[in-house]
Amino acid sequence: MTLFDHPSLDLGLNIGPSSMAKKRNYNLVKDEKIALEAELDRMNEENKRLNELLAAMQANYAVLQSRLAEFMAAAAAAATSTSEGRSSPGRKRIKGGGGESADRAAAGGSTSSAEERESSCGRGRVVMMREEEEARPRTTKLSVRTDPSDASLVVKDGYQWRKYGQKVTRDNPCPRAYYRCSFAPACPVKKKVQRSAGDRSVLVATYEGDHNHGMPSLAPASSSDHPATGPSPCSVSVHPSGPTVTLDLTRPRPAGQDQRPAPESPDRFQRRLAEQMASSLTKDPTFTAALATAISGRFLRLSPDHNS
DNA sequence: CGTCTTTGACCTGCGC
DNA sequence: GCGCAGGTCAAAGACG
Numbered sequence: 001m002t003l004f005d006h007p008s009l010d011l012g013l014n015i016g017p018s019s020m021a022k023k024r025n026y027n028l029v030k031d032e033k034i035a036l037e038a039e040l041d042r043m044n045e046e047n048k049r050l051n052e053l054l055a056a057m058q059a060n061y062a063v064l065q066s067r068l069a070e071f072m073a074a075a076a077a078a079a080t081s082t083s084e085g086r087s088s089p090g091r092k093r094i095k096g097g098g099g100e101s102a103d104r105a106a107a108g109g110s111t112s113s114a115e116e117r118e119s120s121c122g123r124g125r126v127v128m129m130r131e132e133e134e135a136r137p138r139t140t141k142l143s144v145r146t147d148p149s150d151a152s153l154v155v156k157d158g159y160q161w162r163k164y165g166q167k168v169t170r171d172n173p174c175p176r177a178y179y180r181c182s183f184a185p186a187c188p189v190k191k192k193v194q195r196s197a198g199d200r201s202v203l204v205a206t207y208e209g210d211h212n213h214g215m216p217s218l219a220p221a222s223s224s225d226h227p228a229t230g231p232s233p234c235s236v237s238v239h240p241s242g243p244t245v246t247l248d249l250t251r252p253r254p255a256g257q258d259q260r261p262a263p264e265s266p267d268r269f270q271r272r273l274a275e276q277m278a279s280s281l282t283k284d285p286t287f288t289a290a291l292a293t294a295i296s297g298r299f300l301r302l303s304p305d306h307n308s
Numbered sequence: 309c310g311t312c313t314t315t316g317a318c319c320t321g322c323g324c
Numbered sequence: 325g326c327g328c329a330g331g332t333c334a335a336a337g338a339c340g
Contacts (some may be wrong), residue, residue, distance in 0.1 A: 093329095120328075164331095164332070164333075164334095165331070165333080167329090167330065167331070167332095168331070169329075170328090170330090176330090176331095178331070231338065253331060
């Protein structure tokens with residue numbers, strides 16, 4: 001299908017030059033109008049269905065996220081009870097109470113027995129897990145595919161970061177970069193960025209903590225920092241076969257959004273999605289060229305030479 | 309001149 | 325206690 005055949009690009013421009021030509025094409029235009037209205041109805045129906053699907057997916061996402069948080073907290077609590085309850089060989093007493101290192105042990109993954117412990121320990125355990133969860137800074141991971149030739153350890157996520165260190169770790173020959181949020185002086189969020197050991201084209205960013213301020217890129221003054229190559233879940237491109245909208249819902253959200261516990265309302269999400277699509281389309285030179293071709297094509301089709 | 313990056317030194321926790 | 329590894333500090337230099 002070419003752009004000219006695409007129903008959404010048929011702009012309905014009645015630019016016929018003479019009344020004779022209009023009369024001749026009256027029936028044709030009428031048929032076309034009916035067909036377009038039918039197509040519009042169909043699209044509206046489909047849009048409605050997709051909206052419902054999107055709302056359902058958002059609900060599932062929220063449920064999964066809360067389950068994951070509960071599961072992680074259960075694992076941490078299980079590890080704590082292990083170090084307190086029994087003697088753990090090969091592990092020294094931890095400075096300052098041992099909460100942090102217990103968390104690290106849990107992050108390492110003693111998760112197999114976590115669920116059964118949770119089920120056997122009852123409600124008091126759950127309350128304790130909640131308290132631990134609040135005390136511990138939240139960590140999220142974000143993988144971004146980049147150009148393999150690009151050696152920089154920069155993940156554009158809309159926030160302003162200040163690099164304060166770089167280190168080569170044992171398990172990965174690629175250096176790990178350490179960043180702090182520099183937008184607000186008191187913002188406790190830290191970020192570690194390192195190339196994946198398996199796939200060098202993938203940057204893995206680990207975020208720690210929650211921002212105590214809004215997203216700087218949402219402010220008009222600093223819009224230049226908006227992620228151009230960042231992990232936007234939506235991308236729009238124009239192919240010879242027509243415009244293509246790619247929505248990658250499998251990817252995690254950017255840090256600033258991901259760290260908000262409450263999911264966005266469907267209305268807000270749709271608006272943001274529409275803004276992103278419109279922005280991508282208007283920025284894409286191939287789209288504007290295709291649009292110009294479609295309009296000029298429409299002009300030519302309605303000219304007397306082409307109607308005879 | 310202010311901000312940011314680089315990089316070696318230092319600190320801290322963990323395993324032996 | 326020592327060594328190792330990850331994380332952080334801070335001085336120096338680059339850059340706009």
